[in-house]
Amino acid sequence: MTTIDEYVPIVGSSEVESIKQLAERxxxxxxxxxxxxxxxxxxxxxxxxxxxxxxxxxxxxSWETLRADLEFFVTTKKIHNALQGDMRINLSKEExxxxxxxxxxxxxHLNLDGEVVVIHDPQPLPLIEYRNNGKWVWRCHIDTSTLNxxxxxxxxxxxxxxxxxxxxxxRYVPKDLSDxxxxxxxxxxxxxxxxxxxxxxxxxxQALERYGIxxxxxxxxxxxxxxxxxxxxxxxxxxxxxxxxxxDAQLILxxxxxxxxxxxxxxxxxxxxxxxxxxxxxVLTNIDGVGDKEINSFQRASSVVTQLSxxxxxxxxxxEALWKGVPVVGTKVGGITLQVIDGVNGYLVESLEDAAEKAxxxxxxxxxxxxxxxxxxxxxxxxxxxxxxxKDYLRMHIELVGK
Amino acid sequence: xxxxDLEPSKNAIREDAPxxxxxxxxxxxxxxxxxxxxxxxxxxAGVISGRRILELILGKRGSSIRAKKDLRQVFLEPVxxxxxxxxxxxxxxxxxxxxxxxxxxNRLGYLVIVDQSSVFRGILEEANILKRMRGRRxxxxxxxxMRHEVYRICPDASLLEAAHTMVNARVRRLPVVMEKVVGIxxxxxxxxxxxxxxxxxxxxxxxxxxxxxxxxxxxxxxGDVVCLRSGADVGEALEKAVDLDVSxxxxxxxxxxxxxxxxxxxxxxxxxxxxxxxxxxxxxxQ
Numbered sequence: 001m002t003t004i005d006e007y008v009p010i011v012g013s014s015e016v017e018s019i020k021q022l023a024e025r026x027x028x029x030x031x032x033x034x035x036x037x038x039x040x041x042x043x044x045x046x047x048x049x050x051x052x053x054x055x056x057x058x059x060x061x062s063w064e065t066l067r068a069d070l071e072f073f074v075t076t077k078k079i080h081n082a083l084q085g086d087m088r089i090n091l092s093k094e095e096x097x098x099x100x101x102x103x104x105x106x107x108x109h110l111n112l113d114g115e116v117v118v119i120h121d122p123q124p125l126p127l128i129e130y131r132n133n134g135k136w137v138w139r140c141h142i143d144t145s146t147l148n149x150x151x152x153x154x155x156x157x158x159x160x161x162x163x164x165x166x167x168x169x170x171r172y173v174p175k176d177l178s179d180x181x182x183x184x185x186x187x188x189x190x191x192x193x194x195x196x197x198x199x200x201x202x203x204x205x206q207a208l209e210r211y212g213i214x215x216x217x218x219x220x221x222x223x224x225x226x227x228x229x230x231x232x233x234x235x236x237x238x239x240x241x242x243x244x245x246x247x248d249a250q251l252i253l254x255x256x257x258x259x260x261x262x263x264x265x266x267x268x269x270x271x272x273x274x275x276x277x278x279x280x281x282x283v284l285t286n287i288d289g290v291g292d293k294e295i296n297s298f299q300r301a302s303s304v305v306t307q308l309s310x311x312x313x314x315x316x317x318x319x320e321a322l323w324k325g326v327p328v329v330g331t332k333v334g335g336i337t338l339q340v341i342d343g344v345n346g347y348l349v350e351s352l353e354d355a356a357e358k359a360x361x362x363x364x365x366x367x368x369x370x371x372x373x374x375x376x377x378x379x380x381x382x383x384x385x386x387x388x389x390x391k392d393y394l395r396m397h398i399e400l401v402g403k
Numbered sequence: 404x405x406x407x408d409l410e411p412s413k414n415a416i417r418e419d420a421p422x423x424x425x426x427x428x429x430x431x432x433x434x435x436x437x438x439x440x441x442x443x444x445x446x447x448a449g450v451i452s453g454r455r456i457l458e459l460i461l462g463k464r465g466s467s468i469r470a471k472k473d474l475r476q477v478f479l480e481p482v483x484x485x486x487x488x489x490x491x492x493x494x495x496x497x498x499x500x501x502x503x504x505x506x507x508x509n510r511l512g513y514l515v516i517v518d519q520s521s522v523f524r525g526i527l528e529e530a531n532i533l534k535r536m537r538g539r540r541x542x543x544x545x546x547x548x549m550r551h552e553v554y555r556i557c558p559d560a561s562l563l564e565a566a567h568t569m570v571n572a573r574v575r576r577l578p579v580v581m582e583k584v585v586g587i588x589x590x591x592x593x594x595x596x597x598x599x600x601x602x603x604x605x606x607x608x609x610x611x612x613x614x615x616x617x618x619x620x621x622x623x624x625x626g627d628v629v630c631l632r633s634g635a636d637v638g639e640a641l642e643k644a645v646d647l648d649v650s651x652x653x654x655x656x657x658x659x660x661x662x663x664x665x666x667x668x669x670x671x672x673x674x675x676x677x678x679x680x681x682x683x684x685x686x687x688x689q
Contacts, residue, residue, distance in 0.1 A: 012446070012521070014442045014443065014444055014446055015442075015446075018418065018442065018448065018483065021483075022483070022484075025484075170573065173573075178571040178572060178573070179567075179571045181463055181464065181466075184487070186488070186490045332508065337505075337508045337509050338490065338491070338509055341497075341501050341504075341505055342501065342504050342505075342508075343500070343501060343504075344497065344498070344501045348508070378494055379493075382492040382493070382494070382517065382521065383489070383490045383491065383492055384490065388488045388490070391449075391488055392488055395484065395485075398467065398468070398484055399464060399465060399466065399467060400466070400467055401467050402467045402468055402484075403471075
């Protein structure tokens with residue numbers, strides 16, 4: 001298990017000391033995190049690293065996940081999309097009943113008896129109705145800057161029952177929650193996790209060869225869920241434009257299927273279908289055995305990473321790529337603009353044509369890609385590593401139950 | 404031109420300093436709105452703003468500490484319990500154009516400069532940039548870049564109401580409006596008034612604060628407020644922002660009604676969008 005002292009070589013001893021001092025104030029507190037799934041997506045990834053680390057700091061932290069059927073997750077994905085701005089969505093009474101019923105059933109078997117209970121995203125949101133004690137926090141990882149007015153009032157009614165709210169960016173805080181205790185926690189990545197730790201050239205090469213990817217030819221990579229907001233078809237269009245100018249370029253589209261994302265299969269099939277006939281487009285998932293180490297290898301082997309989402313909560317896959325010294329070509333949405341410093345560690349683009357042009361330039365000028373990559377690593381080191389996330393998290397506990 | 408030509412300021416406090424030292428730096432003289440928090444080695448640890456102090460006073464933050472200690476004791480707690488993490492830290496070799504684009508794209512009013520060892524070298528704010536853009540007209544009107552959604556307060560409202568409005572709306576100033584704009588009140592004005600009114604000690608106690616927050620906005624607001632016209636060039640607004648060292652202006656119609664608000668970042672964003680960052684940097688270097 002990773003301990004906080006292992007971060008000293010990366011962030012320095014004073015940062016680690018400061019974390020230990022904050023932890024002293026909440027040592028022994030009992031904290032419970034609840035989310036939809038233990039696998040797939042950014043939330044599970046954050047919790048998988050944060051929870052063991054919090055325990056090593058003396059905070060008694062546990063993790064609960066929902067048990068529910070497909071119908072429940074179809075509804076919660078609709079809620080997710082509605083909160084992220086899909087105005088076409090309406091929820092039927094049956095869907096809402098099922099959403100509440102599943103939460104009620106979960107409340108009866110989940111351990112929710114903590115001094116602090118942190119509920120992640122909309123899936124377990126109604127659990128607040130079954131609180132016994134403790135301070136309850138809703139951690140929203142979604143871009144909620146444009147809410148669907150047909151769905152939001154139901155969700156808002158639940159959210160208002162919480163003691164505190166946490167959003168990823170200030171601009172995501174809905175106006176009708178402005179009177180509530182609201183904290184802003186930027187997402188962060190763990191440089192020591194299997195997904196982000198250093199790999200040897202041999203490990204990287206083996207991972208590529210296992211999936212038929214030529215390590216000698218340039219690689220463009222996008223890592224994301226199979227989700228319409230991620231614009232994977234647009235990414236393939238960009239790749240095809242690039243290949244007109246860099247004929248030996250390859251594209252990796254790597255993602256995973258999460259239990260709480262029933263749209264994933266459909267989007268995956270659409271993506272595979274769109275890529276059909278092109279042997280240099282590699283659409284790979286956890287079903288193919290792609291795990292953290294493989295994603296790490298793909299990102300490290302890439303000349304450029306693209307993230308052409310139309311909506312993006314924060315974009316931790318951008319953070320991961322920058323950390324590995326790979327320049328990112330990204331759209332101007334969500335947290336991407338805070339991470340990609342245009343012309344310094346990557347490029348911000350407004351069109352697919354622009355994205356193709358910038359990606360081509362980076363493939364043709366490896367020296368430029370290297371220069372931007374160095375700046376990317378530095379930017380993440382200064383701003384988006386887990387040690388900052390831990391401090392945010394500890395301050396939240398001090399805020400709620402500190403001694 | 405490099406980043407230090409913009410003369411970033413150095414307002415910083417130690418993370419183990421008592422919170423009151425941050426408050427003091429916000430209210431003394433013209434006052435800063437935020438302070439960078441550094442550790443014993445001078446490395447950047449976080450940031451604390453006037454709004455956070457106001458949140459603490461209103462009981463919207465620090466609730467568990469406030470439940471155990473009175474406000475005077477809370478103000479003696481170390482700053483690092485209440486500060487925010489920073490996510491806009493840049494190395495000192497960052498170019499001015501990149502900085503401009505980053506601030507305009509994200510509508511962020513400041514960023515922090517460090518050296519290779521993460522030691523604090525300065526805070527670069529909108530004011531530093533605007534100073535280098537003076538003496539020009541940009542062909543962008545105030546009306547094009549102002550914010551139409553404006554939070555406001557009445558002169559006879561209480562300071563408590565004004566403080567809650569500023570905290571909830573996440574703004575640092577409120578135009579004071581009857582039918583027309585009659586003044587402006589800022590987070591720092593409220594904090595300054597609180598400390599000035601403390602009777603015996605530097606830090607007022609809970610009872611004094613309750614009394615102070617019961618006072619009317621008109622007793623604390625700045626009455627001779629400068630209002631802008633929506634048809635004016637942002638260059639005029641820029642001159643006023645620099646000359647008067649203010650962070651934002653109400654925008655009023657001919658008959659004095661409030662129609663918008665213009666902050667320094669609106670000016671920068673509007674100019675960068677109109678001229679492009681390369682041209683703005685060239686102009687700043689002249």
